[in-house]
Amino acid sequence: MSASGHPEYRLRRAVVEDVPAIMELERTTFVTDAWSERSMRSEVTGEHGYYLVAFEPSAPERIDGYAGLLAPRGGGEGDIQTIAVAPHARRRGVGRTLMLALLAEARDRGAREVFLEVRADNPGAQALYRELGFEEIGVRPKYYEPDGVDAVVMRLGDPATAIPTPETTA
Ligand SMILES: CC(C)(COP(=O)(O)OP(=O)(O)OC[C@H]1O[C@@H](n2cnc3c(N)ncnc32)[C@H](O)[C@@H]1OP(=O)(O)O)[C@@H](O)C(=O)NCCC(=O)NCCS
Numbered sequence: 001m002s003a004s005g006h007p008e009y010r011l012r013r014a015v016v017e018d019v020p021a022i023m024e025l026e027r028t029t030f031v032t033d034a035w036s037e038r039s040m041r042s043e044v045t046g047e048h049g050y051y052l053v054a055f056e057p058s059a060p061e062r063i064d065g066y067a068g069l070l071a072p073r074g075g076g077e078g079d080i081q082t083i084a085v086a087p088h089a090r091r092r093g094v095g096r097t098l099m100l101a102l103l104a105e106a107r108d109r110g111a112r113e114v115f116l117e118v119r120a121d122n123p124g125a126q127a128l129y130r131e132l133g134f135e136e137i138g139v140r141p142k143y144y145e146p147d148g149v150d151a152v153v154m155r156l157g158d159p160a161t162a163i164p165t166p167e168t169t170a
Pocket of ligand 1: 029082083084086089090091092093095096097117119122123124125127128129131
């Protein structure tokens with residue numbers, strides 16, 4: 001596993017032309033609380049954002065995953081804004097690879113801590129974040145509407161600690 005891409009997948013920076021394909025995955029993944037296309041466009045193109053898409057080299061036009069970071073350079077902290085992997089591509093390390101790439105970018109932008117929110121009823125995503133070193137620091141009651149589901153707030157103290165050294169990625 002390398003931080004630059006799963007063996008079967010590649011990552012690249014998302015561009016505005018990717019937004020329709022990202023939105024397709026967004027709407028099927030987050031059925032009740034998907035972002036609007038307008039919000040996604042402003043996230044993907046925002047000055048302080050960093051969005052990646054994952055694709056198979058044999059089908060580069062198909063986006064099988066995306067993830068985004070918000071981290072103003074020199075601001076000292078970052079937020080994982082979103083992550084989704086298409087059902088057929090899950091449990092193959094794509095989510096972890098996307099997260100590691102976002103954390104590397106957060107580190108490069110000077111973030112000393114990274115935050116995220118995750119639905120309390122999403123143990124799979126929580127397991128991924130815990131594996132990377134995120135710890136639960138609080139709960140925002142009924143944060144996700146219209147479902148009324150709590151958000152678990154998680155924090156990673158130093159993004160560099162989650163990123164494997166070259167020896168461990170061989
Ligand atoms: C959460 C999500 C992004 C994970 O993507 P993924 O590519 O399947 O994750 P990975 O294959 O990189 O998983 C890495 C590790 O995370 C943990 N993990 C991931 N999904 C898990 C699940 N459903 N149940 C338990 N552990 C899980 C495991 O430890 C896994 O390692 P393993 O497969 O060797 O056991 C994906 O399931 C998804 O898109 N879910 C729907 C959208 C979503 O919930 N997004 C998060 C919003 S906060």
